Amino acid sequence: MIITKKKEPADIVESLKGYKSVYLFGCNTCAEQCKTGGIEEINEMTATLTENGHEVTGYSLVDETCYEQLARREVRKVPAIKESDAVLVLACGAGVKTVADSVEESTPVLPALDSLYLASVERVGRFFEGCSLCGECVLTETAGICPHTECPKDMLNGPCGGVSDGKCEVLVENECAWTRIHSRLKAQGRLSQMTKFRPLKDNSIKLNPRQTLLRGPGSVAQKSR
Ligand code: SF4
Ligand code: SF4
Numbered sequence: 001m002i003i004t005k006k007k008e009p010a011d012i013v014e015s016l017k018g019y020k021s022v023y024l025f026g027c028n029t030c031a032e033q034c035k036t037g038g039i040e041e042i043n044e045m046t047a048t049l050t051e052n053g054h055e056v057t058g059y060s061l062v063d064e065t066c067y068e069q070l071a072r073r074e075v076r077k078v079p080a081i082k083e084s085d086a087v088l089v090l091a092c093g094a095g096v097k098t099v100a101d102s103v104e105e106s107t108p109v110l111p112a113l114d115s116l117y118l119a120s121v122e123r124v125g126r127f128f129e130g131c132s133l134c135g136e137c138v139l140t141e142t143a144g145i146c147p148h149t150e151c152p153k154d155m156l157n158g159p160c161g162g163v164s165d166g167k168c169e170v171l172v173e174n175e176c177a178w179t180r181i182h183s184r185l186k187a188q189g190r191l192s193q194m195t196k197f198r199p200l201k202d203n204s205i206k207l208n209p210r211q212t213l214l215r216g217p218g219s220v221a222q223k224s225r
Contacts, residue, residue, distance in 0.1 A: 002030045002092040003127050004037065004113040013052045015110050019086035021055045025099050027065035027091035033124060036113050037090030045090065045112060057084045065095030071102040088112050135205045141193045143184035150177035156198045
């Protein structure tokens with residue numbers, strides 16, 4: 001799930017300066033779970049914008065705002081989107097981009113949220129970053145614990161010198177990621193993975209923008225539009 005947080009209302013109002021009528025787009029998946037872009041937040045945003053002199057012309061709450069077919073279908077179906085001065089999107093940056101690509105070029109599409117990270121969900125409201133989307137996954141060797149993401153120093157080949165009683169020297173409340181990796185590999189009888197050398201990541205494959213085309217498994221190409 002993509003974790004988002006709400007921008008300050010004053011900043012949103014400032015970004016909408018000069019746009020009287022505003023249409024709202026929420027997202028019924030990640031943003032709804034984060035309590036940043038579901039129906040409650042759409043209602044809250046409607047009240048804030050109305051208090052600040054805007055006319056909210058309607059809202060859409062599609063299942064996945066980052067899914068272009070759903071966004072385009074909504075744009076075709078709802079004339080108010082086209083007729084509004086601006087569209088405000090309560091979804092992650094991918095959702096904002098998708099809506100911006102789906103409306104007319106002349107319609108400003110603005111974000112109401114900041115996108116933070118990709119998370120695993122313990123339960124609603126408890127999210128943990130588990131993957132930084134590096135494109136070269138090492139979880140086979142690290143027992144499902146990502147050293148890129150869970151170690152603040154990005155240590156790929158074992159712990160740094162600062163680990164103390166199994167705790168991280170940077171995030172002192174946390175267990176060191178490598179303590180956990182060691183413990184899990186040991187429980188799995190795979191401690192030999194600890195001595196395996198992992199070369200530096202090839203950051204060239206992280207050049208943005210990335211795009212996966214389903215032409216074949218793992219096929220990745222540069223954005224073409
Ligand atoms: S190594 Fe970590 S950051 Fe890279 S893909 Fe695997 S989980 Fe994600
Ligand atoms: S103590 Fe462990 S988790 Fe913390 S920075 Fe060092 S290796 Fe990474």
